[in-house]
Amino acid sequence: MLSATGLVAGYGKDRPVLNGVSLTLEPGRTIGVLGPSGCGKSTLIRVLALLHKPDAGQIHLDGEPVRRFRYAAPAELRRRIGVVFQHPRASVDPRHTLRRIVAAHLPAGAAPEETDRLAEQVGLTPDLLRRRPHEVSDGQLQRACLARALGSGPRYLLCDEMTAMLDASSAAALVHLIRTRRDLGVLMVSHDADLLDACCDQTLRWHELTSTPSEAVSHGRNRAPVAGMFRE
Amino acid sequence: MTAVLSVQNLSVRFRLRDAIVQAVTDVSFELAPGRLLALVGESGCGKSVLAAALLGLLPGNAEVRGRVLLGEEDLSAADERTLARRVRGRRVALVPQSAATALTPVRTARSQLVETLKTLRPDVRDLDAEADRLAERVGLPPADLDRYPHELSGGMAQRVVLALALAGDPQVVLADEPTTGLDRPLVDRTVDALRELADDGRAVLLITHDLAAAERVATDVAVMYASRIVEHGPAEEVFTDPWHPYTRGLLEATPARGFRPLPGHPPDLSALPEGCAFRPRCPRRDTCTDDPAPRRVAGRMLACAHPATEEVSC
């Protein structure tokens, strides 16, 4: 499990963006968090990804408390958590080919076939892998970012408004891919209730995260994912 | 009503060092006052190039064929001076992609609006009163015009940008992805405001990949795929009974309608296939052999050769 209890975090001491946020992810479940933009969803993702040190509160990763964040976080822990951000163009090096982007988080010395396998999982064809970011659409680039996040073999996947910039078909394709990975514990944060309802096992509203974890679960709207999702 | 904007067999391509990008192919449509046409499609289908062409904002290496008529005037033949002095902002206004970056941070909304009014409508005597009127027109309390951009909420900034677009009293309003990255309530308010402009007698072209937003406000919809318009008709008909396999696929990909992605990828605009560009992704390709020439069927335009296409969904 990846769990957060009573997180307080922000970018200045006096005005925390997160104030007592608790949340638990477990493998095999997709949790949605619904909130307006600017509410602190991205900060939550950064803390859970160990990219931002909280001012108070606890993160537990598979039973172990996490004590070090950012560059100090042990690589072995960071590998267990994959992240996909809202703006694919802002999170890749424009000079790299998609093949290089996809391969970025594979263990050093991984065989080229590993990259092919990842690319295939997200539906990127070999000719797309040869291109650079400016030669592909946002949807195709976001697929590469998802493949990259999966490269480290994570148990948890955090998606920050992953589909906000994408057209409907690309968005559906990405979410579909994630849903086929039943081994992952997934967090999707978004301002789009339709999207979360269609793809999450459970959707929580932002303010529900600031109650205690057990309360948050009981207040959440439980929804089965739409049946059609898995039709090929 | 007769069209104020008429696009006739417009094609745009770019010659690059090692490739030719076919961004717009043989696009024709008309836009009348009081209508809101949504142009929808996946990213990279040529929508934004089409928008740039309508404003005469294409880069120098673009090769344009066909005509864009604004009333009697042929924009595709107009020089930059004419476009800048008589067309852009005055007869055709652009609502930009991001309200936040369209406003100058160091000046109040009012001073930006007044300055725009001064340039576009030198005849206006009481600029402040006219600015207030424009603010009210877009649902912004005039007092809020005295705020600086950082003091405006996202929704207020969006309204200021809309007021700026209306300053020149344009006949045609063109909005290019005006809602990308906005929350749903703000998306709704933004497109509702565009619809009000149409209800007011302007002609509005909304370019978007957000089908829910398009469905909410459009009177007509044109679906673009791989540089061509493949289906065009009254919004209500196209959304409830899409004919083209691509339109169907796009709608079925929305969270509200099943969330099923289309297989495969859109083609590269520098390597478009002969014939139907949707064929590799089309569920009907095995029973379809013809090359789809655009045809008119019951008041709709359709570029699909399959005989069963205009039958009720299967």
Ligand code: SF4
């Ligand atoms: S022309 Fe044929 S291949 Fe193309 S969209 Fe229509 S049915 Fe599909």
